Amino acid sequence: MDTDQQARRYHPALVTLHWLVALLLFFVLPLGFLQKLVKDNVYDVVNFWHVNLGFTVFLLMLLRLSVRRRTQIPASAAGTPAWAARLGILNHRLFYVVLLVEPILGYLTTNAQGYPLVWFDLIPIWSPFGKTDAADAILAIHFYVAWVILALIVLHVCGALYHRIVRRDDTLSRMT
Ligand code: HEM
Numbered sequence: 001m002d003t004d005q006q007a008r009r010y011h012p013a014l015v016t017l018h019w020l021v022a023l024l025l026f027f028v029l030p031l032g033f034l035q036k037l038v039k040d041n042v043y044d045v046v047n048f049w050h051v052n053l054g055f056t057v058f059l060l061m062l063l064r065l066s067v068r069r070r071t072q073i074p075a076s077a078a079g080t081p082a083w084a085a086r087l088g089i090l091n092h093r094l095f096y097v098v099l100l101v102e103p104i105l106g107y108l109t110t111n112a113q114g115y116p117l118v119w120f121d122l123i124p125i126w127s128p129f130g131k132t133d134a135a136d137a138i139l140a141i142h143f144y145v146a147w148v149i150l151a152l153i154v155l156h157v158c159g160a161l162y163h164r165i166v167r168r169d170d171t172l173s174r175m176t
Pocket residue numbers: 028029032033034035036047050051052053054055056057058099102103104105106107108109110117139140142143146149
């Protein structure tokens with residue numbers, strides 16, 4: 001649906017989900033890195049919000065994927081060079097992949113560490129395996145994927161600024 005010419009802006013549900021997920025990542029990413037840096041007495045609270053908001057990102061991304069498949073996606077702004085349009089589409093698709101994969105890796109880490117997820121201490125999430133030695137390896141992948149997410153965010157914001165400052169087109173208003 002990336003090349004649909006009719007839609008001039010993203011569906012309001014997609015816009016809401018876009019900014020909600022962006023806001024959550026603003027907390028989930030720093031809280032993730034903080035876990036190894038904070039003292040033991042605050043670790044639990046940092047870990048609680050990281051894990052639960054992180055899993056919320058996963059649920060919202062599932063919903064967002066479903067909305068995206070059912071709604072029209074605006075084509076790149078007129079005059080956007082083909083390379084920039086392709087890079088934008090790739091950037092958006094990779095966001096969907098990593099923002100679904102990363103919470104799953106986090107969830108697998110909690111299982112492997114022997115702390116199966118109970119979402120916000122309310123909803124137990126089925127755990128595929130118990131405590132295992134693979135925890136460190138899964139966490140290492142979780143760590144590297146977090147850096148991929150950060151890199152995609154930097155690229156994405158540069159893209160938004162490129163449209164706003166260099167091309168001066170209406171790209172930003174389609175997501176507001
Ligand atoms: C998009 C969502 C997420 C992002 C960007 C993210 C990012 C991170 C980052 C950057 C770290 C630090 C890694 C390190 O220092 O080695 C981390 C650690 C961790 N994350 Fe996530 N995470 C996400 C979701 C989740 C979810 C959903 C869970 C669990 C259900 C989770 C569980 C963990 C655990 C258990 C750790 C290790 C804590 C420790 O060091 O004791 N993460 N995460």
